[in-house]
Amino acid sequence: MSTSGTSLLKGKRVLLGVTGGIAAYKVAHLARLMVAAGADVRVVMTDAATRFVGPDTFAALTGNPVHTTVWDEPGTVLHVRLAHEVDLAVVAPATANVLSKLAQGIADDLLTSTLLESRCPVVVAPAMHTGMWDHPATCASVEALEARGVTIVGPVAGPLAAGDEGMGRMSEPEEILAAVEAVAARSTELAGRRIVVTAGPTHEPLDPVRFIGNRSSGRMGVAVAAEAHARGADVTLVLGPGAVTPPAGLHVMRVETAEQMRDAVVSAAKDADAVVMAAAVADFRPERVAEGKLKKEAGPPEVRLVPTPDILKELGESKGDRVLVGFAAETSELEASGRRKLLAKNLDLVVVNEVGREGTGFGFETNDAMILTRDGDDEPLRTWAKRELAAAICDRLAKRFG
Ligand SMILES: Cc1cc2nc3c(=O)[nH]c(=O)nc-3n(C[C@H](O)[C@H](O)[C@H](O)COP(=O)(O)O)c2cc1C
Structure with a gap:
């Protein structure tokens, strides 16, 4: 939570991108924390993410409709509208797949199209098995994203899906929230300069x-x-x-x-x-x-x-x-x-x-x-x-x- 007492997310429009990892269930809690901190949270889920958590969970937690496809509102060109509306974007959990797509500029679904169009600060919280995280392809994607100013939170070592243990576990929602708040504070520090x-x-x-x-x-x-x-x-x-x-x-x-x-x-x-x-x-x-x-x-x-x-x-x-x-x-x-x-x-x-x-x-x-x-x-x-x-x-x- 905010260290200053008044939340740094108050009134901020935050895009929460949820992708297809088992940690998606924890991101419902992150959505709740961001709403409690005063953010207006708009959730976009990948198809794979909807296999883990239902969109209605996020809609109920955020009070906003949850979108899963670029075809949800073709009349408004949804990915462009969302990209221009939000002040900040968080992708949690971020799969190996989405990290690579973001690094490459691939825009084949609503989340990646929105993030390619947007110029807002982006925070990603990777979550995956150790082999995927250590793979040179993922390392190169993370490096490219960092070089572009994307903030990477975690992952950490700990229990993984399928009873495994190791590096690749998503950071806890409270930690992701703290990183999002830090990015929100930082994002206006040099505004107008x-x-x-x-x-x-x-x-x-x-x-x-x-x-x-x-x-x-x-x-x-x-x-x-x-x-x-x-x-x-x-x-x-x-x-x-x-x-x-x-x-x-x-x-x-x-x-x-x-x-x-x-x-x-x-x-x-x-x-x-x-x-x-x-x-x-x-x-x-x-x-x-x-x-x-x-x-x-x-x-x-x-x-x-x-x-x-x-x-x-x-x-x-x-x-x-x-x-x-x-x-x-x-x-x-x-x-x-x-x-x-x-x-x-x-x-x-x-x-x-x-x-x-x-x-x-x-x-x-x-x-x-x-x-x-x-x-x-x-x-x-x-x-x-x-x-x-x-x-x-x-x-x-x-x-x-x-
Ligand atoms: C049970 C299960 C758990 C998975 N967990 C992860 C994960 O934690 N991280 C990851 O990168 N991929 C994970 N995957 C694979 C992704 O779901 C798969 O790569 C998918 O294409 C990702 O799509 P998306 O990036 O569009 O959400 C998992 C798949 C299954 C079936």
Whole structure:
């Protein structure tokens, strides 16, 4: 239940998607808890879910009709109406099947069609046998959903169907409710704020087919953009080449070079409340780009490098009230280098990444990083999941605007 006394779900329209797992019977209790917390709960069940619990149970608990097919109200195009009406969606239990469908964007029933159309925050509570949960296909689906800002609650270890025991049991309804309330609170934290985030590498061309690049996957910046979006911000993502696919609902500006990134960021930053520069922008570019492909027979070319624009510095010089967040990739003296960058570039916050050691930094799921700020809200060096680090950055943005 709500920790604050007044429920965070009061007046919220919540879509409760119930799918075909044995834990569906427990979700009747979750529906009751959400109604008691003041939510207006609209239940959508898959066909398989109706084999476990009757729709009338949910209708009686929520006081709303329960829908099971896109054809229930063809005149209103039910999945579109539902998708646009709700403030938040919860899928519990979430089967392995529905996790994969959501990850792939499959829309072959009312629940998956509604969730594909909707841009509201989504919480899922997986429940399945251990083999299904551990399967690489399910792991990939969960990873893709998390990267898009979906909140995954559980599962936990414990008794499973058919007398088995292990990982895969759905979290208890009270725990799911707490996660839903946290997402509801979070979903408006950055409402009305415009946030520009950069992500990915830049490619600096040598000739029409070759470039100088770096190993950045864009995961960190995309995680920040997804998190800021989940908290209600209007997010513009300036995205370098080859970076991971961003979630829906962001304004995406695709760029190739540092120069293009500079132009996109400077124009997007004009009316932004915060700029988070997570991209790994090249510091140098070839002075000349050959018109034709450089030929092997001509021998190794002499490539002279010249500096690219220092985007952070430029933003720092015209900062105004804008909150400015930078990233620094360092191999040694992390804190000293980070503090220097914080001051030199006029930043409010810098994330200092430790790079160069095996398994850290570019291209990995985790970051070894410390957070340094001007107001002492620092975090020492540790290993973070990228989305956890994104949340820590957004916590600090919310505090600044709060
Ligand atoms: C008794 C029984 C229990 C099941 N429990 C689960 C479960 O807990 N998790 C799961 O992913 N699938 C479970 N399944 C399989 C799903 O019902 C099946 O994959 C179905 O296609 C899911 O459809 P849906 O995702 O559209 O609801 C169960 C099947 C049966 C017959």
